[in-house]
Amino acid sequence: xxxxxxxxxxxxxxxxxxxSFIDYFGLPTFDVLAFCRPLIFxxxxxxxxxxxxxxxxxxxxxxxxxxxxxxxxLFFALVAIILFPITTEEGRMYFPSLLT
Numbered sequence: 001x002x003x004x005x006x007x008x009x010x011x012x013x014x015x016x017x018x019x020s021f022i023d024y025f026g027l028p029t030f031d032v033l034a035f036c037r038p039l040i041f042x043x044x045x046x047x048x049x050x051x052x053x054x055x056x057x058x059x060x061x062x063x064x065x066x067x068x069x070x071x072x073x074l075f076f077a078l079v080a081i082i083l084f085p086i087t088t089e090e091g092r093m094y095f096p097s098l099l100t
Contacts, residue, residue: 008043012036 002010019033042049084091 005044005046008040012040012041 014068015036016033042052082097086092086095
């Protein structure tokens with residue numbers, strides 16, 4: 001039985017063969033192999049694949065932090081608009097383009 005890296009290598013060779021075969025007959029192709037290089041790299045290197053899984057699994061927590069930061073910024077912007085309306089001197093000085 002073949003290991004995962006051996007199966008990945010066979011898949012890469014097959015992709016090369018298919019693209020070369022299509023290109024030999026002059027049919028339009030795009031650079032499939034350049035597109036597949038990161039996937040091939042991940043398939044052949046277990047440690048990199050493990051680290052990518054860790055990064056991908058942390059994306060929901062990072063998005064949650066970005067969303068909370070956006071809400072905090074929005075809250076303080078609304079408080080500033082309420083405390084310094086355009087009719088006050090500070091409002092005219094720091095928020096002149098608020099109504100435009």
